[in-house]
Every structure is written in structure tokens, then in C-alpha cells.
Amino acid sequence: MSGTHKLRLGVNIDHVATIRNARGGNLPDPVRAALLAAEAGADGITAHLREDRRHISDGDIERLMDALTVPLNFEMAATPEMLEIALRHRPHAVCIVPERREERTTEGGLDAAGSHNRLASMVAELADASIRVSLFIEADPRQLDAATSLNVPVVELHTGAYCEACFAGDGVAAGRELERLTQASIEGAGMGLEMHAGHGLTFETVAPIAALADLHELNIGHFLIGEAIFDGLEGTIKKMRTLMDEARAETLVPQSS
Ligand code: PXP
Numbered sequence: 736m737s738g739t740h741k742l743r744l745g746v747n748i749d750h751v752a753t754i755r756n757a758r759g760g761n762l763p764d765p766v767r768a769a770l771l772a773a774e775a776g777a778d779g780i781t782a783h784l785r786e787d788r789r790h791i792s793d794g795d796i797e798r799l800m801d802a803l804t805v806p807l808n809f810e811m812a813a814t815p816e817m818l819e820i821a822l823r824h825r826p827h828a829v830c831i832v833p834e835r836r837e838e839r840t841t842e843g844g845l846d847a848a849g850s851h852n853r854l855a856s857m858v859a860e861l862a863d864a865s866i867r868v869s870l871f872i873e874a875d876p877r878q879l880d881a882a883t884s885l886n887v888p889v890v891e892l893h894t895g896a897y898c899e900a901c902f903a904g905d906g907v908a909a910g911r912e913l914e915r916l917t918q919a920s921i922e923g924a925g926m927g928l929e930m931h932a933g934h935g936l937t938f939e940t941v942a943p944i945a946a947l948a949d950l951h952e953l954n955i956g957h958f959l960i961g962e963a964i965f966d967g968l969e970g971t972i973k974k975m976r977t978l979m980d981e982a983r984a985e986t987l988v989p990q991s992s
Contacts, residue, residue, distance in 0.1 A: 742945055742983045743778035744976055745808050745933070747956025752790035754960075765791065766798045768960075768968060773805045775972035779827070781954050783810035783841075784820065786834060793820070800824050808954065810871075813850065818857055821866060828867040830891055830954075831857070840957070841934065844873035844893040847881035858885050869931060874912075874919035883926050890923055891931040891954065892916055894944055898935030913943055924949035938962075938978060945982035953979065 751765040769780040780803055782791045799807050806827035811817035812834035821829050831854065833845045847854060847870050854870075861868045869889035872878035882890045897912035916932065923930045932944055933954030945953065955975060962971045 740951060742950060742979050743952040744776065744972070744979060745779040745781045745931075745952055745954040746772040746777040746959060746972060747781040747783070747810075747933075747954055748772065748960070749781075749783050749790045750957050750960040752792065752795060756790060765795050766802050769799060769803060771968050772959075772972055773803065775969040776976045777805060777972060778952070779806040779808050781808040781810060781830070781956065783832065784817065786812055786814065786816070796820070796824060796826075800826065808869075813845075813854055813857055818860060821861060822864050825864055825866060828869060828889070829861050830869045830871055830889075832871040841871065841893075842895070844875075844878060845870050846878075847872055847885060848877045851881055851885065854885055858887055862886070869929075874915040876919070876922060879919060879923050879926060879928070882923075882928060887928070889929040889931060891933055891952075892919055892923075893934050894932050894936055894940075895934040897944070898937070898940045901940045916944065917947055920947045920949040938974065941975065941978050942982040945979040946986045948986045 748765045748768045751763050751768040755761065755763055772780060780799065782796065782799060784791050784796055796809065808828040808830055809821055809826040810830045810832050811821060813831050831845060832841050833843060858868050867889060868887045869891050870882050870887050871891045871893060872882060874892045894916065897909060897916060900908035900912050920930045930950050931952040931954065932950050936944060936953060936955045937958040959971050959975060
């Protein structure tokens with residue numbers, strides 16, 4: 736597949752809720768942030784309802800479903816409780832992620848290969864409800880195979896290790912991780928999967944990922960919300976959008992020119 740399609744930006748608003756929850760009460764409101772993000776150019780909004788409700792709340796999901804005019808990508812762990820919530824709200828998309836209570840963020844990809852039996856019925860129930868299901872996985876051929884055998888239409892590649900290597904200044908590891916992501920994006924697209932990516936992306940790390948012609952969507956949260964302190968949410972999202980578009984435009988330039 737060539738890089739002729741637009742790369743969508745999904746803005747993850749979890750950490751607006753993190754700041755709200757630090758004090759209790761209603762401020763800042765993640766739904767207000769979601770609406771502003773959409774106005775600034777986000778193609779979709781992502782929210783992760785964690786089992787421990789440490790940021791996004793059940794009420795936030797309800798209000799997002801009512802207020803959004805762009806698609807909601809509902810991130811959830813593969814639990815019966817979350818399945819019931821997803822089926823009740825029927826968001827545009829569900830992204831199934833691994834979740835451990837003690838982790839600070841989603842630290843690794845889902846073991847789709849090892850949890851095949853547990854995931855199969857959940858994926859089928861979500862698909863029956865016309866919810867587009869994606870799996871958040873490492874850039875690993877085994878996980879791509881498992882995703883295809885689970886019949887999901889989408890996978891999201893975990894970019895965390897690539898971003899960490901960039902920030903550690905370890906160019907060798909960053910190059911290796913980028914190569915893994917490149918190969919997985921090509922291989923996954925070749926298998927008919929719609930390829931997304933995300934985790935840890937910043938202004939500094941986004942361009943090589945956005946340049947991967949087979950990716951359709953990036954999901955970015957923590958950096959955008961943090962950077963908004965300095966430059967406002969609208970300006971920050973617009974800048975990220977521009978960096979993504981510029982990198983994507985580069986991929987359209989034929990190698991020979
Ligand atoms: N994609 C998925 C599946 C995630 O779990 C997260 C983090 O919640 C992100 C993207 C966004 O990561 P970050 O907040 O580091 O940009």
C-alpha cells in the first residue's frame with residue numbers, strides 16, 4: 736500500500752482527567768478538551784477507562800458519547816466489566832490493551848498470541864455490535880498473526896520502546912525499534928490489517944513514525960496534554976498535525992527524485 740491516504744490523529748485525553756482527579760471535582764473537564772481537540776484538527780478522541788478509574792470515569796465516557804462529533808476510540812482491558820460498558824455505549828472503536836494495576840501507563844503490547852481463546856469471544860461480541868476492534872500490540876510477527884486469526888480489522892503498534900530509545904539518546908536502539916515498526920507496518924498492511932501506532936510520541940519522535948506509509952492513524956496523549964501547558968491545546972495539536980502532515984508528504988516523494 737502506498738502513502739496516499741491521510742494519516743489520522745487520535746487525541747488521547749486521559750491526562751486531562753488525571754489533572755482533574757488530582758484535586759477531585761470537575762476541573763479541568765476532559766470533555767471540553769476533547770471538543771477543543773476536535774476543533775483543532777483531531778480526527779478522533781481516545782479515552783482509556785481503566786479498571787481502577789485513575790483518570791477517565793464512567794461519567795466521562797457517557798458525556799463523550801453524547802458530545803463528540805468525531806469518533807470515540809474506547810480503550811479497554813479485556814475484562815467482562817469493560818466489555819459490558821463497551822456494548823452499552825457502542826463507541827465507534829474499541830482498542831483492547833493490556834492492563835496491570837501497578838503500571839503507570841500501558842507498558843507493553845497485548846499478548847494476542849497467548850490470550851487467543853480469551854480474546855476471541857470478546858472480539859466477536861464487539862464486532863457483532865458494529866464496533867471496530869483493534870488490538871494494541873508490539874511490532875512482532877507473532878502478534879500480527881494472532882491479530883489476523885482473531886479477525887480484527889485494526890492493530891495499533893506500540894511505539895513506546897522507540898520513543899524511550901530516542902529519549903535515552905540511543906540511536907542504535909531507536910533505529911532498531913523503528914525498523915521493527917516499519918517491518919510490522921508493512922507486514923500487517925499486507926495481511927489486510929489497518930495499521931495504527933501510538934504511545935510516547937512527541938514533536939521530536941513523531942516524524943519517522945508518521946512517514947511510515949502504511950499507517951492510517953496515530954494516537955497521542957500524554958505529550959500533547961503536557962505541552963498544552965506551554966502552548967495551549969489548540970496550538971499544540973495544530974503543530975503535531977503539521978509535523979505529521981509534513982512527514983507524510985515526504986513519503987509521497989518518489990525515491991528516485
Ligand atoms: N495508544 C494506546 C493504545 C495507549 O494505551 C496510549 C496510552 O494510553 C496511547 C496510544 C497514547 O500514549 P501517550 O499518552 O504516551 O501519547
